[in-house]
Amino acid sequence: xxxxxxxxxxxxxxxxxxxxxxxxxxxxxxxxxxxxxxxxxxxxxxxxxxxxxxxxxxxxxxxxxxxxxxxxxxxxxxxxxxxxxxxxxxxxxxxxxxxxxxxxxxxxxxxxxxxxxxxxxxxxxxxxxxxxxxxxxxxxxxxxxxxxxxxxxxxxxxxxxxxxxxxxxxxxxxxxxxxxxxxxxxxxxxxxxxxxxxxxxxxxxxxxxxxxxxxxxxxxxxxxxxxxxxxxxxxxxxxxxxxxxxxxxxxxxxxxxxxxxxxxxxxxxxxxxxxxxxxxxxxxxxxxxxxxxxxxxxxxxxxxxxxxxxxxxxxxxxxxxxxxxxxxxxxxxxxxxxxxxxxxxxxxxxxxxxxxxxxxxxxxxxxxxxxxxxxxxxxxxxxxxxxxxxxxxxxxxxxxxxxxxxxxxxxxxxxxxxxxxxxxxxxxxxxxxxxxxxxxxxxxxxxxxxxxxxxxxxxxxxxxxxxxxxxxxxxxxxxxxxxx
Amino acid sequence: xxxxxxxxxxxxxxxxxxxxxxxxxxxxxxxxxxxxxxxxxxxxxxxxxxxxxxxxxxxxxxxxxxxxxxxxxxxxxxxxxxxxxxxxxxxxxxxxxxxxxxxxxxxxxxxxxxxxxxxxxxxxxxxxxxxxxxxxxxxxxxxxxxxxxxxxxxxxxxxxxxxxxxxxxxxxxxxxxxxxxxxxxxxxxxxxxxxxxxxx
Numbered sequence: 001x002x003x004x005x006x007x008x009x010x011x012x013x014x015x016x017x018x019x020x021x022x023x024x025x026x027x028x029x030x031x032x033x034x035x036x037x038x039x040x041x042x043x044x045x046x047x048x049x050x051x052x053x054x055x056x057x058x059x060x061x062x063x064x065x066x067x068x069x070x071x072x073x074x075x076x077x078x079x080x081x082x083x084x085x086x087x088x089x090x091x092x093x094x095x096x097x098x099x100x101x102x103x104x105x106x107x108x109x110x111x112x113x114x115x116x117x118x119x120x121x122x123x124x125x126x127x128x129x130x131x132x133x134x135x136x137x138x139x140x141x142x143x144x145x146x147x148x149x150x151x152x153x154x155x156x157x158x159x160x161x162x163x164x165x166x167x168x169x170x171x172x173x174x175x176x177x178x179x180x181x182x183x184x185x186x187x188x189x190x191x192x193x194x195x196x197x198x199x200x201x202x203x204x205x206x207x208x209x210x211x212x213x214x215x216x217x218x219x220x221x222x223x224x225x226x227x228x229x230x231x232x233x234x235x236x237x238x239x240x241x242x243x244x245x246x247x248x249x250x251x252x253x254x255x256x257x258x259x260x261x262x263x264x265x266x267x268x269x270x271x272x273x274x275x276x277x278x279x280x281x282x283x284x285x286x287x288x289x290x291x292x293x294x295x296x297x298x299x300x301x302x303x304x305x306x307x308x309x310x311x312x313x314x315x316x317x318x319x320x321x322x323x324x325x326x327x328x329x330x331x332x333x334x335x336x337x338x339x340x341x342x343x344x345x346x347x348x349x350x351x352x353x354x355x356x357x358x359x360x361x362x363x364x365x366x367x368x369x370x371x372x373x374x375x376x377x378x379x380x381x382x383x384x385x386x387x388x389x390x391x392x393x394x395x396x397x398x399x400x401x402x403x404x405x406x407x408x409x410x411x412x413x414x415x416x417x418x419x420x421x422x423x424x425x426x427x428x429x430x431x432x433x434x435x436x437x438x439x440x441x442x443x444x445x446x447x448x449x450x451x452x453x454x455x456x457x458x459x460x461x462x463x464x465x466x467x468x469x470x471x472x473x474x475x476x477x478x479x480x481x482x483x484x
Numbered sequence: 485x486x487x488x489x490x491x492x493x494x495x496x497x498x499x500x501x502x503x504x505x506x507x508x509x510x511x512x513x514x515x516x517x518x519x520x521x522x523x524x525x526x527x528x529x530x531x532x533x534x535x536x537x538x539x540x541x542x543x544x545x546x547x548x549x550x551x552x553x554x555x556x557x558x559x560x561x562x563x564x565x566x567x568x569x570x571x572x573x574x575x576x577x578x579x580x581x582x583x584x585x586x587x588x589x590x591x592x593x594x595x596x597x598x599x600x601x602x603x604x605x606x607x608x609x610x611x612x613x614x615x616x617x618x619x620x621x622x623x624x625x626x627x628x629x630x631x632x633x634x635x636x637x638x639x640x641x642x643x644x645x646x647x648x649x650x651x652x653x654x655x656x657x658x659x660x661x662x663x664x665x666x667x668x669x670x671x672x673x674x675x676x677x678x679x680x681x682x683x684x
Contacts, residue, residue, distance in 0.1 A: 015667040016660050025641055029660060031667050033675060041561065043517035054654070057664075060679040069515060083515040090517050101678050109683060120684075122676050134560040134584060148584055150562035151519075152591035152653065160657045162664055166640060198502055199554040199580050232557060234583050252682035255674040263674040298502045298557070319501040319552055326500075386684060416511045416559075435558060437506040439529050 002273035041132030045155035072408035111384020121251025125240035140237035141221035177286030185220035186451035190292035201233030212286035296327035311335035351415035351433035355383030366456035373462030378405035487650035493547030495619035501552035556585025603635035
């Protein structure tokens, strides 16, 4: 039978076929090509190995970085929060004991695990990638099968370099057309999630296809795959193409010389066959897509930025109605309010969804020559120390600082508020991150998920805004057409 | 892992959909490096509200959580399962679970039983009308009983078998170590390794 991309990658990693039917039928055992590790979901896994006297099987396929818990200010000083400091120190001790490569705070390759892997060229097409973090789906942008796992599975991969995985179903997300200026990858994925719901992808691997996806850069594809988990999907991926190869070429761990040619030959086979069938297909029209924004407390509760806050009565399903009522109350919003009238307090530009060079460039292009709304606090947190360095080399730090934004060190930061970067109760944030759950960015904090350009325009006007709402900048700052 | 065959305990109706893992355990509690001691962290934000179900007797002594659809969405944190277990929950019933949460539950001996939403609604009503009503979750027959309600539930065969037997996953996989070694020998040389480290 003609295979989809995801099925091809799966089949290429089967160490042992499952036992088939029966009460104790074992699922397929898959080999894992790359295991990414960070401080939060690994300590109990390392401890498990230690207690069982098991070695970590493949340190050469494992890499660790510090991201979730790290401060984005004063990184040269000891971490003030003692539990955070202990957790980071535990990772350092564990990596040393088990021989795992670690990029620590202060290292030029430190950063959010899903920014670091691709940047080093460690994420490649056709690989299986796992990490104790749900946003591992990011790496699917390269045509890899990349999944978030829990700590027990982290320990399992450490001990065996494999995982037993239940079979998945396949869903094609076809995005045809051309995005209008000011509309970006983030809007595509927010629209997809609003369409299929937070559980719509459950049990599926999503493959993003179509002319609008092919036209996207690698960083934009990463933004889309990153949020596959927000639709409940096991993973999300995009078939590799010349855009993928151009991004990878010359990166530290990319194949070189004859190896590069062999790799490309293999990567060219990594596409869904024309006659392969997906279990489900979903279509999205890129031509008519507008900037998208969430109004509620799960990523499926989103609308076009030009729309109004919906009413619970708009939802037929009783559970959705109740969820909408609760969300409006938590968010402090009235049904019928134009989204663009919503005033925000904080703008967060960062997270594994939108903290790469293109994201920073796109936001900088909007704010350059413009003035920040005086009541807005804006945090810019590059995804990795390398991104921060590159941005500084381009002078982006100066653009942000001149605008009045805070230019921070790399990490997950306010996406989940494990470090001091948190919202106050009731504080409203336009955030380029991936989750608008209650309390996600700080207890009582209210999150609206947006793209980098919407975040930037919002910082200028003080209310949720699209770049097209802005007056022309004094020194014509043209909108970047490849905005991520 | 402890074996799970059947469990009977006080049912807790949590009438809410999309209970994400940030609600089950907020991120501030993830800084700990232990695998136990998370009972205080379970639903930490919601438990500050006196009206929250777990702040009411007899639900505070519950061990069967009956939740709305899409339970356990969001973050992969296994801490969500540890917190539910540490509090005293043995099983969660819902009409749909997030994949990673369900996987984590299976690894830790917390039974994630998938019921039809109609049956969840019936059980909710029963538990609300008669607080303290016991719910029996029988993994052998894959049925839930609550007063005169008898409802079937779904769980994949492999997870069920492992729960019934209380088996350690890593031990099971390492029985096939020869297969892993054989596979490793076929891995193409162009595929990357993290060591030795190459830097930009």
